[in-house]
Amino acid sequence: MPEIHQPEPLVEVLTALREGVMGVSETVVSTVDGLLVAADVDAVHAESIAALSAATHSLALRMAHEAGGTGLRDVTTRSADRHVVVQAINDRALLTILGDDGLDLNRLQHDTHTTLEHLAKILAGDTPR
Numbered sequence: 001m002p003e004i005h006q007p008e009p010l011v012e013v014l015t016a017l018r019e020g021v022m023g024v025s026e027t028v029v030s031t032v033d034g035l036l037v038a039a040d041v042d043a044v045h046a047e048s049i050a051a052l053s054a055a056t057h058s059l060a061l062r063m064a065h066e067a068g069g070t071g072l073r074d075v076t077t078r079s080a081d082r083h084v085v086v087q088a089i090n091d092r093a094l095l096t097i098l099g100d101d102g103l104d105l106n107r108l109q110h111d112t113h114t115t116l117e118h119l120a121k122i123l124a125g126d127t128p129r
Helices: 008-020 046-066 105-124
Strands: 024-031 036-040 074-078 082-088 093-100
Touching: 008 024, 008 036, 008 105, 024 046, 024 105, 036 046, 046 074, 046 082, 046 093, 082 105, 093 105
Parallel strands: none
Antiparallel strands: 024 036, 024 093, 074 082, 082 093
16 A cells, blocks of 8 residues: 655644544544545544545535534544544544544543644644644
């Protein structure tokens, strides 16, 4: 498999999220079109997660619209032993968080606001401090 060049500041933010929130196992940043931007993964195929995240986001956005909602903050899928959270970074990028059944959802919800801000600044060309 060819090595993918990933922007180091993005990977640093993803790694900090994984290390800071119990249960986060892998993270992926992708475009809303499903293209991989950066990833901190071990056991999943990052390109597949990017593509599926875009499809999930698109479907959830449509559902929110049909239900009378505006915008979409996140989509959470829970299985017996995994969590998948897809969050909009901005109108062009997504953060997907994969976690085990011990994922601290309260801490994740608290910490992702800052993470999303950092990722948005990096993607816009402003490296956060």
